Amino acid sequence: MDQIAAKSDAEFLLMTGPFGRVDPNDAEQWQRIAEPADDSYAEKLASLANEKGAAFLDVQRIWAETIRASGKPVADFKRDEVHAN
Numbered sequence: 001m002d003q004i005a006a007k008s009d010a011e012f013l014l015m016t017g018p019f020g021r022v023d024p025n026d027a028e029q030w031q032r033i034a035e036p037a038d039d040s041y042a043e044k045l046a047s048l049a050n051e052k053g054a055a056f057l058d059v060q061r062i063w064a065e066t067i068r069a070s071g072k073p074v075a076d077f078k079r080d081e082v083h084a085n
Helices: 002-007 027-034 041-052 059-070
Strands: 013-015 055-057
Touching (some): 027 059
Parallel strands (some): 013 055
8 A cells, every 4th residue: 555655646445355255134243344353354444544644445344234233144135145135
């Protein structure tokens, strides 16, 4: 990021992945998404974005909220075991 920023006026957006193998309908897994620990990937990425003046988007949380609100199983939102459809 530093090298690109030094040579251009690029803007950066750092994002988490959607969900992988996580099931946001599972209470324990949802808790880790809704209130991530300080050493979680999402929190580290948000911190890096803040440090570098970049934007941050927690896609995993957005997907998780959408899935939970739908009342449907997570499998309805996947094209295979890992990838969102």
